Amino acid sequence: MTERPDSPHRPAGLSRRRLFGLLGAGTAGALAAGTAGGAIGRATAPDLATAAGATDAVPFVGAHQAGIVTPAQDRLHFVAFDVITDDRAELVGMLKAWTAAARRMTAGRDAGPVGAVAGSPYAPPDDTGEALGLAPSGLTLTVGFGPTLFTTADGADRFGLASRRPKPLAELPSFPGDAIEPAISGGDLCIQACANDPQVAVHAVRNLVRLGAGVVSVRWSQLGFGRTSSTSTGQATPRNLFGFKDGTNNLKAESDSALDRFVWVADGDPGGDWLAGGSYLVTRRIRMLIESWDTASLDEQERTIGRTKGTGAPRGQHGEFDPVDFTKQVDGEFAVPETSHVFLANPTNAGTAILRRGYSFVDGSDGLGRLDAGLFFIAYQRDPATGFVQVQRNLRADAMNEYIRHTSSAVFACPPGIRGADDWWGRALFSR
Numbered sequence: 185m186t187e188r189p190d191s192p193h194r195p196a197g198l199s200r201r202r203l204f205g206l207l208g209a210g211t212a213g214a215l216a217a218g219t220a221g222g223a224i225g226r227a228t229a230p231d232l233a234t235a236a237g238a239t240d241a242v243p244f245v246g247a248h249q250a251g252i253v254t255p256a257q258d259r260l261h262f263v264a265f266d267v268i269t270d271d272r273a274e275l276v277g278m279l280k281a282w283t284a285a286a287r288r289m290t291a292g293r294d295a296g297p298v299g300a301v302a303g304s305p306y307a308p309p310d311d312t313g314e315a316l317g318l319a320p321s322g323l324t325l326t327v328g329f330g331p332t333l334f335t336t337a338d339g340a341d342r343f344g345l346a347s348r349r350p351k352p353l354a355e356l357p358s359f360p361g362d363a364i365e366p367a368i369s370g371g372d373l374c375i376q377a378c379a380n381d382p383q384v385a386v387h388a389v390r391n392l393v394r395l396g397a398g399v400v401s402v403r404w405s406q407l408g409f410g411r412t413s414s415t416s417t418g419q420a421t422p423r424n425l426f427g428f429k430d431g432t433n434n435l436k437a438e439s440d441s442a443l444d445r446f447v448w449v450a451d452g453d454p455g456g457d458w459l460a461g462g463s464y465l466v467t468r469r470i471r472m473l474i475e476s477w478d479t480a481s482l483d484e485q486e487r488t489i490g491r492t493k494g495t496g497a498p499r500g501q502h503g504e505f506d507p508v509d510f511t512k513q514v515d516g517e518f519a520v521p522e523t524s525h526v527f528l529a530n531p532t533n534a535g536t537a538i539l540r541r542g543y544s545f546v547d548g549s550d551g552l553g554r555l556d557a558g559l560f561f562i563a564y565q566r567d568p569a570t571g572f573v574q575v576q577r578n579l580r581a582d583a584m585n586e587y588i589r590h591t592s593s594a595v596f597a598c599p600p601g602i603r604g605a606d607d608w609w610g611r612a613l614f615s616r
């Protein structure tokens with residue numbers, strides 16, 4: 185069996201077999217607990233907010249916000265906002281109103297206490313009504329704060345929060361091949377609404393937008409269908425628009441130690457005084473050039489991903505959850521090519537792990553007869569620099585780059601979960 189020269193993506197002098205061996209004793213050992221097939225540990229309620237069924241409610245209160253390790257629901261409505269007021273009290277008032285409405289809507293109730301149809305006929309209802317009769321549908325609402333909420337691009341500290349911005353909450357760097365459109369990127373605040381019924385997610389976002397009138401305006405939003413990840417070992421792995429199983433080797437809700445290491449901000453981390461128990465959220469709208477992909481042979485597609493299309497097993501192996509064996513050869517060649525997505529993204533070579541929670545999208549067509557389709561990539565991590573940025577840098581030689589374009593980018597700090605009846609989104613951040 186031959187060993188190829190060292191890849192540029194791993195330290196010089198280390199063969200892939202040796203690197204795997206080294207990490208197997210350390211990093212990969214810890215990572216194994218967070219990867220499918222190796223997932224162990226317990227699901228701790230209420231930290232792990234689970235819906236018993238697709239139509240049930242997910243608990244809103246817990247140590248972490250729901251919508252991160254919650255088993256990924258089927259639909260997404262993501263929205264990013266610009267804050268348009270300069271008045272900190274107005275912003276705080278809106279966050280309190282949002283929290284109250286989110287508490288109600290995630291329980292399957294109307295956004296306001298009176299509801300869509302029981303109020304005065306002479307005033308606008310405090311709920312818009314399109315979710316009347318619909319089940320809670322596993323709705324989760326997850327809030328995040330962008331870097332520009334703390335300090336504007338020109339350095340202004342508009343809400344007295346500049347000193348509380350944790351260093352990791354910085355604008356993402358640009359990457360080779362980026363085609364980022366500023367109008368659909370960034371944002372001072374975001375809400376990630378996930379549900380198993382699209383109307384329930386859209387209703388929630390619409391009502392939060394309505395409650396934010398005069399304080400925030402919608403900067404951009406994205407609808408998603410068909411989760412492209414599983415975030416729990418209990419979920420079947422879905423397929424993305426390339427037709428491949430996606431989420432096989434994701435961090436999973438059941439792997440507490442890997443989540444503590446790679447997803448949750450800890451007490452001693454920057455910003456830990458208000459962000460401990462929270463996480464950083466990176467979003468990337470990734471257009472998939474599916475017409476070119478569809479002309480690639482099955483073999484080319486599988487070499488690009490590094491896994492087989494049918495079972496999702498690593499190339500040259502049999503089971504979907506078989507740990508990826510980078511030394512495996514088929515016909516004298518490494519089965520998982522060094523330019524494959526899985527080779528470069530796997531923790532063994534990327535040196536880190538992230539929790540992926542993305543959704544497919546099709547936003548019509550582009551006027552040139554091509555579908556404007558892709559993956560709205562969502563990742564949660566303890567620090568973007570050692571999470572998404574590190575993996576994305578390692579993907580610069582990814583064969584998949586020929587078939588994708590990143591068109592939008594954003595980063596947010598998501599505070600910890602709501603603790604009790606009086607808590608509200610951002611309380612610890614705005615408390616001094």
Ligand code: HEM
Pocket residue numbers: 424426428429430431432433434468470471472489491508525526529530531538558559561572575576579588
């Ligand atoms: C349209 C863009 C993308 C597509 C279609 C895609 C698809 C896939 C597929 C099919 C897998 C293998 C199954 C699995 O383990 O989940 C995978 C794995 C993975 N992807 Fe992506 N991906 C995309 C973008 C990204 C980006 C931008 C990142 C991070 C910067 C990323 C990080 C990962 C990681 C960490 C894994 C797990 C690798 C492993 O541990 O074996 N992916 N992706």
